[in-house]
Amino acid sequence: MGRYLIRRLLGAIPLVLGIATIIFFVLSLAPGDPVSIYTAPNVSSEVLEQMRQNMGLDQPVHVRYVRWMGSMIQGDFGVSFARNQPVREIVQQILPNTLILSLSAITLAFLTGILIGVFQAVRQNSLIDNSLSVVALFFYSMPSFWLALMLILIFSLTARNVWDWPFYFPASGMTSVGHEFMSPLEQVGDRLRHLALPSISLALVLAAGIARYMRGSLLEVIRQDYVRTARAKGLPERTVIFKHALRNALIPVVTLLGLYLPFLFSGTVFIETVFAWPGMGKLVVDAIGQRDYPVVMAGAFIFAVMVIIGNLVADLLYSVIDPRIRYE
Amino acid sequence: MSLLQVDNLRTWFETDSGTARAVDGISFALRKGETLGIVGESGCGKTVTSLSIMGLVPDPPGRIVEGSSVRLNGRELVGMSAGDLRRLRGNEMAMIFQEPMTSLNPVYTVGNQIGEALRLHRGLDRAEARRVGVELLREVGISDPEQRFDEHPHQLSGGMRQRVMIAMALSCEPELLIADEPTTALDVTIQAQILELLADAQSARGMAMLLITHDLGVVAEVCDRMLVMYAGQVVEAGTVRQVFGEPRHPYTRGLLDSLPGRAAGARRLRPIEGTVPSATEWPEGCRFRDRCPHAWERCAESPPPLLVVDGEASGRSSRCWLEEEPERRVAPRPSPTGSAPQRPGRPR
Numbered sequence A: 001m002g003r004y005l006i007r008r009l010l011g012a013i014p015l016v017l018g019i020a021t022i023i024f025f026v027l028s029l030a031p032g033d034p035v036s037i038y039t040a041p042n043v044s045s046e047v048l049e050q051m052r053q054n055m056g057l058d059q060p061v062h063v064r065y066v067r068w069m070g071s072m073i074q075g076d077f078g079v080s081f082a083r084n085q086p087v088r089e090i091v092q093q094i095l096p097n098t099l100i101l102s103l104s105a106i107t108l109a110f111l112t113g114i115l116i117g118v119f120q121a122v123r124q125n126s127l128i129d130n131s132l133s134v135v136a137l138f139f140y141s142m143p144s145f146w147l148a149l150m151l152i153l154i155f156s157l158t159a160r161n162v163w164d165w166p167f168y169f170p171a172s173g174m175t176s177v178g179h180e181f182m183s184p185l186e187q188v189g190d191r192l193r194h195l196a197l198p199s200i201s202l203a204l205v206l207a208a209g210i211a212r213y214m215r216g217s218l219l220e221v222i223r224q225d226y227v228r229t230a231r232a233k234g235l236p237e238r239t240v241i242f243k244h245a246l247r248n249a250l251i252p253v254v255t256l257l258g259l260y261l262p263f264l265f266s267g268t269v270f271i272e273t274v275f276a277w278p279g280m281g282k283l284v285v286d287a288i289g290q291r292d293y294p295v296v297m298a299g300a301f302i303f304a305v306m307v308i309i310g311n312l313v314a315d316l317l318y319s320v321i322d323p324r325i326r327y328e
Numbered sequence B: 001m002s003l004l005q006v007d008n009l010r011t012w013f014e015t016d017s018g019t020a021r022a023v024d025g026i027s028f029a030l031r032k033g034e035t036l037g038i039v040g041e042s043g044c045g046k047t048v049t050s051l052s053i054m055g056l057v058p059d060p061p062g063r064i065v066e067g068s069s070v071r072l073n074g075r076e077l078v079g080m081s082a083g084d085l086r087r088l089r090g091n092e093m094a095m096i097f098q099e100p101m102t103s104l105n106p107v108y109t110v111g112n113q114i115g116e117a118l119r120l121h122r123g124l125d126r127a128e129a130r131r132v133g134v135e136l137l138r139e140v141g142i143s144d145p146e147q148r149f150d151e152h153p154h155q156l157s158g159g160m161r162q163r164v165m166i167a168m169a170l171s172c173e174p175e176l177l178i179a180d181e182p183t184t185a186l187d188v189t190i191q192a193q194i195l196e197l198l199a200d201a202q203s204a205r206g207m208a209m210l211l212i213t214h215d216l217g218v219v220a221e222v223c224d225r226m227l228v229m230y231a232g233q234v235v236e237a238g239t240v241r242q243v244f245g246e247p248r249h250p251y252t253r254g255l256l257d258s259l260p261g262r263a264a265g266a267r268r269l270r271p272i273e274g275t276v277p278s279a280t281e282w283p284e285g286c287r288f289r290d291r292c293p294h295a296w297e298r299c300a301e302s303p304p305p306l307l308v309v310d311g312e313a314s315g316r317s318s319r320c321w322l323e324e325e326p327e328r329r330v331a332p333r334p335s336p337t338g339s340a341p342q343r344p345g346r347p348r
Helices: A002-029 A034-038 A045-055 A061-073 A087-122 A127-141 A144-161 A184-222 A225-232 A237-274 A280-289 A293-321 B046-054 B082-088 B110-121 B126-139 B158-170 B188-205 B216-222 B240-245 B250-257 B297-301
Strands: B004-015 B018-030 B035-039 B062-064 B069-072 B093-096 B176-180 B208-213 B225-230 B233-239 B307-309 B316-318
Touching: A002 A061, A002 A293, A034 A045, A087 A127, A087 A184, A087 A237, A087 A280, A087 A293, A127 A184, A144 A184, A144 A237, A184 A237, A225 A237, A237 A280, A237 A293, A280 A293, B004 B046, B018 B046, B018 B225, B018 B233, B035 B046, B035 B216, B046 B093, B046 B176, B046 B208, B093 B158, B110 B126, B110 B158, B126 B158, B158 B188, B176 B188, B188 B208, B188 B216, B208 B216, B216 B240, B225 B240, B225 B250, B233 B240, B233 B250
Parallel strands: B035 B208, B035 B225, B093 B176, B176 B208
Antiparallel strands: B004 B018, B004 B062, B004 B069, B225 B233, B233 B316, B307 B316
16 A cells, blocks of 8 residues: 555656646746736836846746746745745645635535435435436536525625525635634634635535436445345345445545546636635636736646645545455 | 245236236245245246345335235234334345355455344344354354455355355344355356255254255255246145156146256257246236147136145145146147257257
């Protein structure tokens, strides 16, 4: 297992470098440059040219590539053009926010998706199963940013202004005004309240897909001989489903973990923007608008690394669930 | 009193092409310690019979029709609450399946799966279940039982997996063991060992066994009495000695003639023409008549009941009008379809 892990991590290095290279060249092909945002009637073209030189943008592409790659390998992502702050510092500050959001979204998505899928499979073709399938298809087809707006409309605006709920979900940010004056317990509650809508809007789309997958997978497993063996032993239906069938049915569902991570991260780009969540997605979107290349490249690079790690975790989970899979 | 008493058991399945009457009115009794064999071709209802007794018929699409009765130690199992039935399953009655390769859960250890029934029905704790489980593995002839207990099914061969299935079925000392084609999926050399193991376990525990198979050799070796099933019904019943010595029903005779080395005059095998009809459309009258060399008008007009042979005391019966018109037995007309191709250059 340890050796397998090391081999996988070593194998990821060329992959990561390749991804970084592609990101770099694609971005250098894009029109516009960071200096253009400083363009103004009172700024002379010499000043702009001087700024280009300061940023190193006057150099040909291959020189910039070698410089960037050289420093990136040492963990230096350069300095943000727009914020004039090392990218590394910005990322260190902001990456945890995105991790909190995406981890809670994916946990929520798998928990609800699996539970709903199991429930549907056990009641196959009943009214409730069919209704849930329609609901799942609805959420599966809706873009998460639209869901986010609807959630804000309902649970933030209408809940507070029309229904007069004493308790509503905030529409933006990670914390309320005056967060630092709250007791520790209140602080946790405040953060969870802010986390609710963004993570739910991210999770709904994923949960809908997971539920559909889980239902199909469990229906397949329920027909297996070993499930009949479990029933022949006189085990209660609860044990038959949750012990004998579920673990086998989860094996294909784990694949979704790896497959859904890219969706999850591109989802955070929209969701963080809609909810003004100070995370990597919002950072990258803002940076693209400002042609802040170092930040965009660092962001894309970090998302790529997280997808690779997520797939590695999915592969390791296989061996946890299925003893026939052993990594040597 | 019989341990197991099945009366007019009918198990039907709703399918797209109509109601499949997979088991259609079978009755038999099984005494304590006795071994009863049920034989017949694929699709004649043997497995559905055993699943019906265990209460494992998938519903829907299957259902046990009203008027059916299955009694174990006098208690009616048909219509019993799911919870009560569950307490009997794996406890007083246990079952071994045909496919050892797929009948064990791949993600749990052998020991975990053996211990389950013990913990559930006997209330043993983990350590006690382990001790009993290892002992069971030793009894069914698995070497290094201590070590095997913690292995997963994919680490065992087919024969060993079937031994594990047997250990699992024996764990709560059932009074009735149902073995559904327990050796069909195994190598010939392993088959004999498994049969011997089943026979030993049965005599050691005095349990009754219902052995379902299409292999007449297995029945001859292990069983006391046998039922021959065709098209969801019992067509012949008797002791193994009686049925093998003097088969009464044309279907039974056909089965025996299909055995290598048994065909009269040791000539070529004589297979039964045709195949089992579909369970959604059993033929009118006698269900075997389309394939029967003796069939005459009466067989089409009315279905024969299970007729007593050699008087009540013999316990023999046959579902054939020949029992009432024995003179017709002598000269069977040629194969009803007349389709048996005469291969050139191969004189019969």
